[in-house]
Amino acid sequence: MATDSDQLPPASQVGSNYAKNRNKKRKSAGKRFLQNAKGFGRKNSFGRGAELDQEEYSYFVGILEATTAISGVDDSEEFCTMANNVFEQINGKEIKTASNQLSSRVLENLLGYTDEQNLQHLMTQFGDNFRVVCCDKFASHVLQKALLVAMLRCSGALQPAKNGTGKKQKTDIAREVTYNLKQDFSVDHRKVCAKFVKKVAKFLLNNLEEFVWDSFGNYVTRQCIMNLAGIAELKMGKGESPEVRKLVVPEKWFKLIIEFCSRLLAWPQFSELPYSEFTSALLQSLLVALDRAEDKFQLLQLSEKLLASFLLEASEDEEESETEPTKKLPKVFHHDSSIRLLEVVLSVVDSDFLKNQLYKKLFQGNVIPLSQSRMTNFAIQKLLNNLSDKHILEVIFSELDEGIEEILKLGHTGIVAALAKACSRLSCQQGKFVKLLLDALHCSEATGEKLLTSVLKLMPPEVLVEQSSAPINLHGSIILQSVLDFNKPIKMVTAILDTKNDHLAKIFTDPKGSFVANAFIGSKFVGEKSREKLVRHLEGCYMDLALSLHGSHVLELLYETSSPSQKESIVRELAERLAQLNSKPWGKIINQKLRVDAYRQNPTQWKNARGTSGQQSVEKAQDGSRSGKKRK
Template structure:
């Protein structure tokens, strides 16, 4: 075969034997090992082989994935071999599409060995650091090497912040749960020599930054976010200093944009990538500095932020981070007159964040309800106020929902009122927040005015079901109003129980109502027990509510439900005591350190404690109901067995009487016959 006909070997090409070897290594890892000695021997052999061809294997897509899984399972002493092998060509290792992932996994493992006596990889690590600092200008803007740089910052800082980086829409919604996760993680101890290198690297990144363009660059932006997040936990004063530097050089200040009495928004907050960095600055800023940012960047132009399709997310972040009552009052008073304008632009996230902040800070709650009613045109006349929940849930004004045109006014009066059939996500979130307000009387009254069909729709809807949950879980809703809601749902419990979302809602209702109301629900469900048991979702309600016990052993069932209510209260009181101490401690930390995230963490911990309480009680209830079911089944079997035994041993009374009577008559006839014979 001539040379020009031979197939060219692609970058990262591995022959079949090598590829099959690493595939077998991957299978062995997945299957597991009998003991640690066997695993240690296997890892030594596999990593020794990998170190001989590390760069070649890492450039292959399949090989890089297997190498990553090997490194994640390796001990610190195993890392040095592969790390040294990749160090022969840092340029390829940092910029290659697949090899960069392997190097990233190795850097992640380095801090683990700092807590041990094995420091054999320090020299290679310093060699990588020197290469990065020399070529920082090109690496920080590269797609693959920027990830290496971010991992290097995390390792040198001793914290993990990769999941807190805001670079896509999904991360915005999940950032709260991620914050709690990382608050619980322990910081790794970093040697002093590496702390100095971390400071030097961060300062160099901000020094070479071109603030006109790099803040909008996808790769540079995420590196800056990583640096700020690590500094926020390691060295807060330097973090605050660099945040102020970005605000000034990024043209975010009010004075830079006010020309000829016209207010413009900064270009950075209108850019999709640049706005992520501004959000991160708000997230890592202390309450005192946050007030300064508000007065210098946001004050007087909140409406422009609210109606912009990208900048409104920055405003949402600001509202969600505020804990000071005075500052929030200023923001609310500036935005509230333009509530209908924000609805017209369909930027509902800002309104939802305002409702959430009203609940968290504890102010402007009644004012928000009044403004929302005016925005949906149901504040006046007073008879329209009962339709508030219906309009808010569907996010439509009164005129649109009820077709109130001047020409068609007479026709609409003759027709029946339209029913609530569609629930909006943001409408559901708003109603949930309003129900937890201190005085939600108007919202509660409006909910109770819904027809049973609409309440059933609400309970079975993916978004609407959470409204019913909030209604029963809110401490501001009294027992009487909960009973009225249960009465309104009568006749619909079976259909709700057999719905995917409704069954979950019914379980949430069950946890919040007394035994008397539980009997009402169980009575209705027991009428169709067979259909409920055979339904895909209803079977869980049948089991968790112990409907068969209610039907056959009602007194025991009521005793069990009463005991479960007492246990739930005991668990709640225990967690409330611990949560009270935690909330006090959280407030102290906020005042002394000026850290917003600790307050958010405390509120998340309270929610977690409630979930733990419900889970613990549900576990006890399920175990008790299972035991009761087993005992009842056992009792029933023994009873049936005894009954069948009695039927076999004891003859029929009628037959026994007939036999005895026949025997008596026969005995008399024999006596008469003998007497006659003697007489003859």
């Protein structure tokens, strides 16, 4: 596997070979890491962790520069060539290389593109040094990546034919995952990968008492449990939630998940686990994995034991550190780690356990104080999002009768949004919700634009007078969307149609406000006449919508749901300012889809060509509104 020469190629040559003519936009985090790495090299400091010599360090700086240059480019062949060259160069030095901050990052970036021989060699080296690798600050990350790649390659042949296709991959890791799932690896290689996953799991099980408390070993254990369940979390951009892929994996792996659960349940110190950041995170991963494995018995066993831990009394020190609302509540509500664990329990347990155990023992009678606490209000949101019992929702409403205004003042608007979604989902308490919301916003008597703006921004009219430029609140948009899906949304429908068209167009061009149009058009409780009125009401503002990224999507929905005469009205208005329409990329898309330029050249021919598409337009509008909701 080693090359004929032990000399590494110059860094400048590496960069020029792989990054030539590549001036793609780089991610700021990766670029910052690269600049720091170069800075360390100039100071003769060759990375944290295991020490590299200057030549090795320069080589990996060059490789990192090359991978950064082609970041965002879907070119698996180029990545494969680079990956195999790198792994051949480090033959015999895998552990040391993985234990350096710079080179471990390079190995992580390229590991998924190695050929069968190089990956198997690395897995053999790691398998002989698991204890060292698991607890190393940098090598543990490479082990996690090797575990993920092995899981993907082993299970790739088990996936349905549609898996990983038909979607544009947004990130490098997403493209790497798809590559490993779809590549035609040999049967023997898939077996080796399966054995590696199982070997890692067995090692972690045998050393669980040690690795659960180790910061790096804990991360490896969590990923191993998730991978055994076929769950791959893909990192997205900064501030974005990770994309989760759920894959088909060998059923035998589920037995290993159960073994992890059994080992932890038998621990004498189990009741302490929810109250440590690392052990709480491990239990969260285990709950998600058991849910994915559909093992209801083990899930119930674990949930019952966790509930017993949650119900412990808080110590005096824990109560003194808390704010007034949550002082006297069970121990679970006094620690961030246990609250996050409770949120996961709420999302995976069955409805009976949630209703008869979690709700009655932890939440009943405590909804107001929990809603008013910064730490615990997310647990109330999770409870509402997973509630399936109308009676429980009625009881929660009785507790919240006097509390919604205070909750909004505290900025815990997610609770009100979750309450609105629960009312919509369970088809109950809808009228009462609208009354409580409008009373809390002091706009019960308001109409039209004033009412609409108060709900969207979740501010009373008297506050909006002083803060007219306040942005649309995300939860305000979600609340309005939910209300439009209520059985009788007439008050909000009327408010929208009574709002001045230019102000309404401004709302629909907003990233959060545009979803209101989706809900209006897609709701089965908004009448056909109201949808027609909305299209007519926005006359004169079609171009404003077309020139906006989000507004152009709304304009497409309006067009597809409108009558033939109204379609022509939309296109006619756009045709009058065709040059302006084409000045924006989304305006060009509108022009292509609606054939605005064709209308301008020959309106009669345009009408004849569009005359047979009426029914198809209605169906597209319904599909469009549904797909639009996914953007949330």
